[in-house]
Amino acid sequence: MKLNKFLSIAAATGLLVSVSMAGTSNMDYAKMYEKECQGCHGPIHQGGVGSDLRPAALKKKEHYKLVETILNGRENTAMPAWKDKFSKDDAAGMVDWLMNWKNTVELKLDLDKVKETWVKLADVDALAKKYPVDKDGNLKYKGAEVKNVKDITFATERDASLVDFIDSTNGKVLSRHKAGFAVHVTVTNKNEPRYAYSISRSGRLTMFDIGAPGQPAVASVQVGQESRGLAVDPGGKYVLAGNYNPGGAVLCDAHTLEPLKAYDTSRVIDPDGMIGPSRVAGIADTPYGPYFAMALKDAGHTYIIDYSKEGFPIVGDVPNIGKILHDCFLNENEGEDFGRYFQIASQGSDLMGIVDFKTKSLAAKVYTGKKSKPHPGQGSSWFNKKMGKQLNATNSMNFGSVVIWDSPGWKVVKKIETAGGGLFVGTSPHTPWIWSDCVLGKPEKYNEVHLINKETLETDRIIKVGKEKGQLIDAKTGKVLQEWDATQYEKVPVNEVASKMSKEKLMPPVAEGKHGPKVKDPVQPRLLHAEPANHGKWTMISEWTTGRIGIYDSETGEFIKYIENLTTPTFTYSVEHRQHVPGA
Numbered sequence: 001m002k003l004n005k006f007l008s009i010a011a012a013t014g015l016l017v018s019v020s021m022a023g024t025s026n027m028d029y030a031k032m033y034e035k036e037c038q039g040c041h042g043p044i045h046q047g048g049v050g051s052d053l054r055p056a057a058l059k060k061k062e063h064y065k066l067v068e069t070i071l072n073g074r075e076n077t078a079m080p081a082w083k084d085k086f087s088k089d090d091a092a093g094m095v096d097w098l099m100n101w102k103n104t105v106e107l108k109l110d111l112d113k114v115k116e117t118w119v120k121l122a123d124v125d126a127l128a129k130k131y132p133v134d135k136d137g138n139l140k141y142k143g144a145e146v147k148n149v150k151d152i153t154f155a156t157e158r159d160a161s162l163v164d165f166i167d168s169t170n171g172k173v174l175s176r177h178k179a180g181f182a183v184h185v186t187v188t189n190k191n192e193p194r195y196a197y198s199i200s201r202s203g204r205l206t207m208f209d210i211g212a213p214g215q216p217a218v219a220s221v222q223v224g225q226e227s228r229g230l231a232v233d234p235g236g237k238y239v240l241a242g243n244y245n246p247g248g249a250v251l252c253d254a255h256t257l258e259p260l261k262a263y264d265t266s267r268v269i270d271p272d273g274m275i276g277p278s279r280v281a282g283i284a285d286t287p288y289g290p291y292f293a294m295a296l297k298d299a300g301h302t303y304i305i306d307y308s309k310e311g312f313p314i315v316g317d318v319p320n321i322g323k324i325l326h327d328c329f330l331n332e333n334e335g336e337d338f339g340r341y342f343q344i345a346s347q348g349s350d351l352m353g354i355v356d357f358k359t360k361s362l363a364a365k366v367y368t369g370k371k372s373k374p375h376p377g378q379g380s381s382w383f384n385k386k387m388g389k390q391l392n393a394t395n396s397m398n399f400g401s402v403v404i405w406d407s408p409g410w411k412v413v414k415k416i417e418t419a420g421g422g423l424f425v426g427t428s429p430h431t432p433w434i435w436s437d438c439v440l441g442k443p444e445k446y447n448e449v450h451l452i453n454k455e456t457l458e459t460d461r462i463i464k465v466g467k468e469k470g471q472l473i474d475a476k477t478g479k480v481l482q483e484w485d486a487t488q489y490e491k492v493p494v495n496e497v498a499s500k501m502s503k504e505k506l507m508p509p510v511a512e513g514k515h516g517p518k519v520k521d522p523v524q525p526r527l528l529h530a531e532p533a534n535h536g537k538w539t540m541i542s543e544w545t546t547g548r549i550g551i552y553d554s555e556t557g558e559f560i561k562y563i564e565n566l567t568t569p570t571f572t573y574s575v576e577h578r579q580h581v582p583g584a
Helices: 003-020 029-041 063-072 088-099 111-116 124-130
Strands: 152-157 162-167 172-178 183-188 195-200 204-209 217-222 226-232 238-245 248-253 259-264 280-285 291-296 301-306 314-318 325-330 341-346 351-356 361-367 374-384 389-396 401-407 412-417 433-437 448-453 459-465 469-474 480-485 527-533 538-543 548-553 559-563 569-574
Touching: 029 088, 063 088, 111 259, 124 204, 124 217, 152 183, 152 195, 152 538, 162 183, 162 204, 183 226, 183 569, 195 226, 195 238, 204 226, 204 238, 226 291, 238 280, 238 291, 248 280, 280 341, 291 325, 291 341, 301 351, 314 361, 325 374, 341 374, 351 374, 389 433, 433 527, 433 538, 448 527, 459 548, 527 569, 538 569, 548 569
Parallel strands: 226 280, 280 325
Antiparallel strands: 152 162, 152 569, 162 172, 183 195, 195 204, 204 217, 226 238, 238 248, 248 259, 280 291, 291 301, 301 314, 325 341, 341 351, 351 361, 374 389, 389 401, 401 412, 433 448, 448 459, 459 469, 469 480, 527 538, 538 548, 548 559
16 A cells, blocks of 8 residues: 555545535635644644644633634744635634544554655666766766756745755756655755755655756655655765654665665653654754764654664664754764754753763753744854854744854853744854844744844844845844845746656746746745855845745845745755755
């Protein structure tokens, strides 16, 4: 039985209930929940970033207040207003559905079923022979689209289920690939940079050869129903993908994507001593040793896997980190401690847990503030010359606060106020700032990215993009340093085509500079995820609501140009930048 068919059984009862309770609403509650809600509230409604929505948790709440929350959102949380997508009847029906929902099937990760979904989309070795790429990433054949695979940045278009590959040196979109609903993470192979991997929220793991023309997908495997984390070991031999449902992780061969081992987390002990399933959240590799770390979101544990040993055993189990584990990143201290510490956000305990790969134990807990819900995204780690310390940073989801702590002292050195809750904070050696978004703030503020000085730990500049113009603002004086045209345009429609290089579907890129008519009713741009590109010269910022990516000068923050014609662009990953970041 194919895994997707097997997993679809889980939604069957919920689908029937959603149809029978529709009333005056025509909404399919099960499908709407799967698409828009389960990312925060969990596949079995157990909560996470969002609240627990199981009937037992809702029974004491007033129905009309839950309806109001769906329609109007909840201030200082990740819960947005849904009144643009939900009528009052839709919201009332969704509350009814949630209050009567039954989890009829608990899934268990099965390696044999995962293996049945493994598909070879192209001949990996034949492509490598025909289109040679050296160890440094240089393309060694005529007609190559880029000089080096490290010139490529990949971007995700969430609602279009696409992975895009972009020439970082000029902003040209090279190719767009169908890769599963809501592609969540993409990583590169540090040992063989021609290979890249993506994981979608719908559980599809895809491998690409970005050294071949058109950056074709060469293999795919369905590792689960809903997935999140992804990592490749520094030696380029193994890929580990983490699942929300069924809980667990799947280890695959990094050259073929063949599934090798499944780590089931359907029965683990949570921080309250209860036994139940746990999603797998943050996953990271490390240069410190032959290890993967995988965080058990609901159990509050981190497992450490040793991939150098036969059978790829779990050699460390670090418990009692906190509740609702989520994103992670590694420290970048110079010397022997580079990548030694796995820094994992606990959103239910408002802290960053510090797991030591050397001792395989919990080194510290860094408390980020009451109700802060830390979300580091790719995180930031840099050396502060003024303090003589390595510093690390995370965003807070519920309110505008960037929290900075040292390593290995693990003391909070500063909390910096921003305009609203954020998801991503990032930096590189080529910029004087850490770049923090405010994407979960109020609409009048989520169009800002704050540029915080890595030495003074103060906000120097603010990028603010309005409905018609963008501005670079001096944060201290309020002076506008630069202004640019931010006119919004309709996307140019394109039709899906079959790849000539592999067995996959593509959406053709639109020629640079070409766009549709001006948008009649422009929306407030929602900015997120600043990523270094063009070997550090540029920083790319996604605009979720406008369908474009802005390119900015990393040293000055000045706007350069837009990449247009995208659908809800979310994450961008520079191959060159990620080669040097441990665990990325």
